[in-house]
Amino acid sequence: MREGDEGMDIVRGIKGFLAGNFFLSAIRMLLGLMFLYSGFFKVLDPVSFGRVISAYGLLPGPMVPYAALTVSMLEMVLGVLLLTGTWIRPAAAVSILLMLAFSAAISINLIRGNEFDCGCFELSRFGINERISIWLVLRDLAMAAGFLIVHNARRHPISLESFIEKRRLREL
Amino acid sequence: MEQNEFITTVRRGAVLVVGAFLFGIAANYFNPGGYRFLSPEAISESRIVEIGVDEAKIKFDHSSALFIDTRDGDDYFDARIEGAINVPGFPESLSEKTIKEQFRIISRPLEAVLYCDEGCDSAAVIGRRLLEMGYPRKVYILQGGFGAWAKKKHPLEKSPDAGGR
Structure with a gap:
């Protein structure tokens, strides 16, 4: 009987998480912070990020600067939106696409037999060289799954969206 | 919904x-x-570099450059820098046709040194055209043109019957 209750608690916990609870909000904010941090350094030094994009060998040369400028600013914008809880669904949807694109880019280069610094999260600034590997693909896919959960959640207790909605309902 | x-x-x-x-x-x-x-024009301009006769002579001695004479056919026929090919800057139709015909030769892994006469602009015109057509390297323009080269008595080539013309 007691074991059954515990099992039900776990199921309820998972359901609550998937529907959107404080824990999911914390994860969303953490993902937002990660994007904000990563994008900030890329916006400051887009040329270095452009060199990383070039190393992947997937875009024609003239497109690289535009991709570097767009992706770096996109990460910043997504970071702010996810952190504050604004436009959560579109921000999560774009984040999923971004993570899938990163995974595909790494996978293609692994198949090509290339090996170079992945340029993830600007870790090379701190002397940490994270080279492309299957683990990075899995990490990006795991993050895409995290964004999918955020995208599908119906509630976001800690968010600007929720705060504005509550105020609106109070004023009715 | x-x-x-x-x-x-x-x-x-x-x-x-x-x-x-x-x-x-x-x-x-x-x-x-x-x-x-940079605008496409500015990129083209930044890849067109003027060089003096001495620098051109170094490239000539090392066989590292293809010399392109952009004067008209008669001037080229009379005398030219040794080994130079002729791509006349004018008229435009002849110029276009010759560039297309010679582009494979011009695109060999050699530097292109273009020249015309002093004060002319056909070398720059052809240089820009080459870059537009995808010439991958810098284009060098010989300052002072053919006259400056001849004045230094650097190697020239003349057609056998040029004297009688």
């Missing part, structure tokens, strides 16, 4: 991507460490 939500998400997602592109370009404009974009 679900479909409306999907459309709203897609629309807002597109706004995010386009907005990020525009903000990215704007932020780059004010970023001293950012990209510096």
Whole structure:
């Protein structure tokens, strides 16, 4: 009987998480912070990020600067939106696409037999060289799954969206 | 309702991507460490480099350059820098035709040194045209043109019957 209750608690916990609870909000904010941090350094030094994009060998040369400028600013914008809880669904949807694109880019280069610094999260600034590997693909896919959960959640207790909605309902 | 939500998400997602592109370009404009974009004309100009006779002679001695004479056919026939090919700058139709015919030779892994007469602009015109056509390296223009080269008594080539013309 007691074991059954515990099992039900776990199921309820998972359901609550998937529907959107404080824990999911914390994860969303953490993902937002990660994007904000990563994008900030890329916006400051887009040329270095452009060199990383070039190393992947997937875009024609003239497109690289535009991709570097767009992706770096996109990460910043997504970071702010996810952190504050604004436009959560579109921000999560774009984040999923971004993570899938990163995974595909790494996978293609692994198949090509290339090996170079992945340029993830600007870790090379701190002397940490994270080279492309299957683990990075899995990490990006795991993050895409995290964004999918955020995208599908119906509630976001800690968010600007929720705060504005509550105020609106109070004023009715 | 679900479909409306999907459309709203897609629309807002597109706004995010386009907005990020525009903000990215704007932020780059004010970023001293950012990209510096040049117009196609400016890129072409930056790849056209003027060199003096001495530098051209070094390239000539090392056989590292293809000399391109952009004067008209008669001048080229009379005398030219040894080994130079003729791509006349004018008329435009002849110029276009010759560039197309010679482009494979010009694109060999050699530097292109273009010359005409002093004060002329046909070498620069042909240089720009080569870059537009995808010539991958810098284009060098000989300052002072053919006259400056001849004045230094550097190697020339004359057609056998040029004297009688």
